[in-house]
Amino acid sequence: MRYTQKKTSLLWLLALALGCTAGVAQAEDRWIGTWAASPVSVKNEIALGSAPMTIRQTVHISQGGETLRLSLTNEFGTEPLTISAASVGFFASGDTIVDGSAHPVTFSGSPSITIAPGQFVTSDNIKINLPIFSDLSISLAVPAQTITTLTEHPLANQSAYLVPGDQGTVVDLPEPKEIRNWIFLKNLLVPATNKRSAAIVTFGDSITDGARMSLNSNHRWPDLLATRLTTNKKTKYLSILNEGISGNRILHDTAGPKALDRFDRDVLSAPGVKYLVILESINDIGRTYFARPGTQPGEEAVTAQQIIDGLKTLVDRAHAKQIKVYGATLTPYEGAAYFSAEGEKDRQTVNAWIRTSKVFDGVIDFDKIVRDSATPSKFVKKADSGDHLHPGDVGYQMMADGIDLRMFQ
Structure with a gap:
């Protein structure tokens, strides 16, 4: 009996060692994106x-x-x-x-x-x-x-x-x-070093792209989130792939292909993607009421429901690939060049759906984080870059700091 127990113990230890070795080998065989950018023509x-x-x-x-x-x-x-x-x-x-x-x-x-x-x-x-x-x-x-x-x-x-x-x-x-x-x-890829190694894709427009941050500062909210991830032992192996495009929209091709068309390339095919944060549609809203140069009024108009349907389509496609999806509320934009009262109603409608629909695996309430409590349709002054549409360096830091890292554990 003693021999059998000793033999069983040795076999168990051998199996454990082999399992650990296999786990390391499996991690090293996986490649994870460590940097990315969405291209356009x-x-x-x-x-x-x-x-x-x-x-x-x-x-x-x-x-x-x-x-x-x-x-x-x-x-x-x-x-x-x-x-x-x-x-x-x-x-x-x-x-x-x-x-x-x-x-x-x-x-x-x-x-x-x-x-x-x-x-x-x-x-x-x-x-x-x-x-x-x-x-x-x-x-x-x-x-x-x-x-x-x-x-x-x-x-x-x-x-x-x-x-x-x-x-x-x-x-x-x-x-x-x-x-x-x-x-x-x-993109750039590195080998996975841990079973938790994976990528978070941040998908959106200029606010994700880091418009109006200080030049060469890497002060985009996804960059700042990457820094925070290293402070938590359960998230420190996660990378960030920033797939924001300034001017991008969900439902129309303008600055690059619309989100619905570039989703396979920029999200579903991203190396090592496990999580997705979507912050997009403020340009869809703004250009509904203020046509971009070269187009007729109403030519690219969309409704809040069409935006919601587009977002839901993106979520469904990501879920089909076992990617967890977090919806980010649209930040304030009163004072921006294409602001309108009608557009603000649409923003509130889309945000209410993001918060309450339960379509997403979780919600990041960027709107709440950077808005002025006295005038919620505006950025709080310290977060505003000055154009009333984009955060500045302080605003991007506030956005990154407001994300609950438990979402990515």
């Missing part, structure tokens, strides 16, 4: 491709690791896109990278890649020790070629730099031209 007005050029762009990751993969995109391009060389280094300041930090990027073993129109590619593994919240500078050498349409994320509120020639490994770029968009960048 933009006319090539910077003459990229007119001669050999290098573009250096900086991103702020939300999880670290010892290996990295880079995804480049030509999803809105109309011609094949060739990148002759790419490298990833640590940001130092401005257009400068930390000396000696440039790591070459390869695609199926080759330093160059041609991406077909409508497609994206992901690199080979890049061996690089990445502390959490690293700022990475990605340099792309773009040879002379025809590029009619750029696949880019406009209004990044982050400086990027263009210089002639292939200078991706140069520490300090000579006389660069500054732009503020992310071009050809789709």
Whole structure:
């Protein structure tokens, strides 16, 4: 009996060890997005491709690791896109990278890649020790070629730099031209390090995109939420993928494809997505009563019920993929250029539905967090960026601080 007990104990310990090893291996076999941006179609007005050029762009990751993969995109391009060389280094300041930090990027073993129109590619593994919240500078050498349409994320509120020639490994770029968009960048991935490793996708418009935050500050509410997640042992392995597009709408194509059309690409296909926060439709409301330039009054009008139906469709599609969805109430906008009393009624109707419908797995009441208690249709003064539509740095911090982290445990 004693022998049997000892044998059973040894077998149990062996099984436990194998189980732990399998769990680690399973985590390492999964890749999680640590940074992302939603691309749109933009006319090539910077003459990229007119001669050999290098573009250096900086991103702020939300999880670290010892290996990295880079995804480049030509999803809105109309011609094949060739990148002759790419490298990833640590940001130092401005257009400068930390000396000696440039790591070459390869695609199926080759330093160059041609991406077909409508497609994206992901690199080979890049061996690089990445502390959490690293700022990475990605340099792309773009040879002379025809590029009619750029696949880019406009209004990044982050400086990027263009210089002639292939200078991706140069520490300090000579006389660069500054732009503020992310071009050809789709996402960055790191291996999962824990069974809790997963991504939170934040999906929305300019308020999620970080419009009117301080330049290069990474003070978007999703960035600030990422910092808070590390303070909780049950959420510290979660990353943030910001899929906000300034000007985006649920029901009309304007700034990028409408939310209903880009949902598969930007949410359901996001690497490692487990949670989703939706904050969108203020542009649908605003443009219902104040037509955007080039359109007729009423041409793009929608009702509060149509917005609600659109939001419910997004939730249903996410739930079908076992993604938990949190609805965020629309923030105040009285004083904004497209404010109207009718639009305010629609905002209140949509917010009431978000709070009470029980369609979502939970609610983040951004409206309550940043509104003026005396005039709830307005931002509280300290949260307002000054345009009465977007928060400023303080407002974005208030939004991030107001999120209950237990939602993501």
